[in-house]
Amino acid sequence: MAQTATKNAASEVDPSRWIVVDDATKVYTTRTGEKVQALTEVSLTVQRGEFVSLVGPSGCGKTTLLKILAGLIPHSSGSVSIAGKTVKGPMRETGLVFQAPTLLPWRTILENVMLPVEVQRLDRSVYRKRAMDLLEMVGLDGFEKKYPSELSGGMQQRAGICRALVSDPEVLLMDEPFGALDAMTREYMNVELLKIWKESGKTIVFVTHSIPEAVFLSDRVVVMSPRPGKIEEILDDDLPRPRALQMMNSPEAGVYTSRIRTYFNAEGAID
Structure with a gap:
């Protein structure tokens, strides 16, 4: 609401x-x-x-x-x-993308993207689908279970953009x-x-x-x-x-x- x-x-x-x-x-x-x-x-x-x-x-x-x-x-x-x-x-x-992706190394890419959803206490089931759609949009579908260290710098930055967009700012x-x-x-x-x-x-x-x-x-x-x-x-x-x-x-x-x-x-x- x-x-x-x-x-x-x-x-x-x-x-x-x-x-x-x-x-x-x-x-x-x-x-x-x-x-x-x-x-x-x-x-x-x-x-x-x-x-x-x-x-x-x-x-x-x-x-x-x-x-x-x-x-x-x-x-x-x-x-x-x-x-x-x-x-x-x-x-x-507003959503913010930093100079570095600042992804948490112990969380998967999907878990990193979902971080604003957790912080804002939004409906996880609704926003998980949005997160997956965003990852697909930026060409990271299939990488949602990977960790940041397994991705290139450009891929990490794309994940950072998804994280900024997931709450639909x-x-x-x-x-x-x-x-x-x-x-x-x-x-x-x-x-x-x-x-x-x-x-x-x-x-x-x-x-x-x-x-x-x-x-x-x-x-x-x-x-x-x-x-x-x-x-x-x-x-x-x-x-x-x-x-x-x-x-x-x-x-x-x-x-x-x-x-x-x-x-x-x-x-x-x-x-």
Whole structure:
């Protein structure tokens, strides 16, 4: 009943304002009492079903903004809402994929995927079928009884994505999920992620240091400044969909990549 009520409430929210960040700032206090401003006056609106990437130099606040959206840390001022609800802590509306898959080594792949179901005390019989469907969708059917050590890095990350999706969140937040993978596996995972996004219809906010990756994946790319992080520009990415991997190196994609790079080259920063 709670899940149904959540879905009904979500259906009444303006889909063009699915995620709303309004003038948000974040100030950390160090152990010595020093104030460090990570984000300043960040405003962003994300549509339902949109794929938005955040790019910027290290330390610009990309992951901080993602953690605020996930409800893992509070913002210092401004407002943040998802699906019409003010973000005050972790929400069922969001699923989070980390830089590393962080699978529990003593649990099978299916048991790892089912972890959010256990934590949220959802109906295991209902969500076990969803977990199996997700594993099939990402090409891991037949691996549900394997342990993480028996899977490659890319397969583990796909299992991590299934774990984030199993409770059927409205928004998928991804913090550099492919950064630790080799180049070929990373490209494969980019294509797989677009398939997952298309089939699931989820809203995705994706943090990456790779400008070409952001351009290849996204509907819009949010370019952030060095700390204190603020939004320099939001680029509409009009590359046609569906997108094949060779599009990443196309002249059309190069135009977007070159434009984004100008922000960081001017600061002496690299992605």
